[in-house]
Amino acid sequence: MTLNADIAPPAPLRGVRFPRVLRTRLRDIKALRLLRGGRISDPGRLPRYAGVFLLAGAAIWAPILSYLETAPLRYTSGLSLILPGSGASASVNLDRIGQASSYANSPFSSPSVSPTETYKRLLAADRILGAAAGSMDMPKTDFGKPRIELVDQTGLIHVQMTGNSPADAQARADALLAAFFTEIDALRNDEQAVREDGGRSALEDYRASVAATREEIARLQRETGLINAAQYQTLVGEADGLRADLAALEQALVEKSRAVEVLRATLGIDAAGAAATLKLHADAEFNAIIAEMAAHAGALAEAEGKYGPNHPALRAAHSDHQATKRKAQQRAAAITGLNLVQVQMLDLSPAGGRVELLAQLVREESARAGLAAEVDSARARLARADARVLDLIGPAARLEDLERDFAVAEAVFASAMARSQTSKVDLYASYPLVQVLENPSLPDAPSSPRKKLAIAAGVAATFMVLIGLAMGWLRRPLIDRLLHTGDQG
Incomplete structure (x- = not known):
């Protein structure tokens, strides 16, 4: 079958014999045929599908082969x-x-x-x-x-x-x-x-x-002499101890004073007189004068029994006794250092058995005087201790607060320092x-290009092209079946 005269080929192509598929009348190529395709048994469709397959294969394999031929070898270390x-x-x-x-x-x-x-x-x-x-x-x-x-x-x-x-x-x-x-x-x-x-x-x-x-604590310590708050508690304890000691001393003084009063009442002389008496009777000359005065006293007593008050013998005996008594008083004043009035108040008679009581009175008075001195000293110490305790009440409280603040600040500082060190x-x-x-490996084979993967991709693409062409070859009966199914519906 030849081409229609209306669409005759150009002059250079006249006389050229085209294949049968190209000599199909243009009026037979319609849009519906392009969409639905030809018959499955029509062999005239094969050249078109073969051409499309060759073009698609070239488009797939040319880049793959070029990549495998020209790509540099690359190695991967992991x-x-x-x-x-x-x-x-x-x-x-x-x-x-x-x-x-x-x-x-x-x-x-x-x-x-x-x-x-x-x-x-x-x-x-x-x-x-x-x-x-x-x-x-x-x-x-x-x-x-x-x-x-x-x-x-x-x-x-x-x-x-x-x-x-x-x-x-x-x-x-x-x-x-x-x-x-x-x-x-x-x-x-x-x-x-x-x-x-x-x-x-x-x-x-x-x-x-x-x-x-720390500086505030040092300043307060310098000003008050108080080293720490515990020292103030020690001072308070010492004051309490002094108060207890003073009470004991006062009680002992009362008892000793009672003993002295009893001896004084018994002897009728105070402790100073008893001491002077003991001192006088320790002097031999005074004892001789006392013995002489005792003899004159005996003679006077005898004369008073025999004679009348104006008898010359009684007067002579009285005069001798008074002279001896004055001599004894003068000797007593010389020994004791007392004046005559004080000496006259002494008992110048022989001591006899009263020596031990006089000595005990002197000892008890000495002990009482010692206790009195101790009591006075204890009272003075207690007064000073109480005054110091009262003066240090405010500084001690302030020092205790500062010590607490210092302990807290030191603990915080030490803790922060420890944390800074342990954080390192x-x-x-x-x-x-x-x-x-x-460790990084030494690859024994190149990682790129991957020939097997590229060939597998080419084969898969080629297979997909074949599937596409097969579906294109079979599209007419498929479309007809779909249209027939739609009409029945």
Whole structure:
């Protein structure tokens, strides 16, 4: 069948014989036929489908073959990091200060912060990639970026680094790992420095508070002589002791005074007279005068019994007795140092058996006088002690308050100092401990290009093209069946 004269081919194509499929009348090519296709048994459709298949195959396999032919070989080195999941704690008891504790939570204890995500971001940070590239003397753009994979519900981090050769890939992974750990140490040191700077001002304030309180305590001690509040309690106890001692001494003085009064009433002489009497009778000359006076007294008594008051013998005896008595008084005044009036009040008769009572009176009076002196001294000491206690009531209360403030300030300062020191042990508070579980590997085969994967992709694409062409070949009966089903519905 030839072409219609209305649509005759151009002059250069006249006489050329076209295939049968191309010689189909244009009036037979309609939109409905293009949509529904031809008959399944029509072999004239095969060249069109073969051409489409060849074009699609060329479009699929040309890039794949070109990629496999021209792509450079790339090698991938892998390493694994792990974050230990347990925390750490430490407690230190400081003698006479208190307890300092340090506790590091597990890095996975907070649901809002994931250390693995933090480290994943840090591994891909520009400064780490730049540092790793700088260690290998290459631009950062040539170094490449790592491929990082996190394993769910674990602390594992898998890192892959690509290079031009197995050794180059391993070297890049080592450089990335070294830069990562260097940056981690720098971040931890920076955190410690920031913490120390932030706590240094607080420590200085605590130290100044302790020093100010200590200076106030020293000033009060210098002014009052009171060393501490316990010393005031000691002074109060001493005053109470003096008061008890004074009461005992006063009671003893009362008893001793009663004993002296009894002896004085018995002897009819006071203690001074008894002492003077004992002193007189210790003198031999006075005793001789007393003996002579006793003889004259006897003669006087005898004369008074024999003679009348104006008898010369009685007068002579009385005169001798008075002369001897005056002599005794003069001797007594010379021995005792008393005047004549005081001597006349003494008992100048021989002591006899009264010597022991006189001596006891002197001893008791001496003891009474000693007790009286002790009582006076105790009263004076008690008065001074009470006055000092009263004067130190206010300073003692102030000193006790200052000592309490000082103890609190010192405890706070020591605690803050201990915390600042123990916090240095916890290096992994913000950046948890990370360890290398698997060192960078040395790849034994290239990771790119992947020939098997590319060929499998080409085969799959080719198969899809074949499925598409088959569906295009069978589309007419399929459409007819769908239309027939729709009409029945």
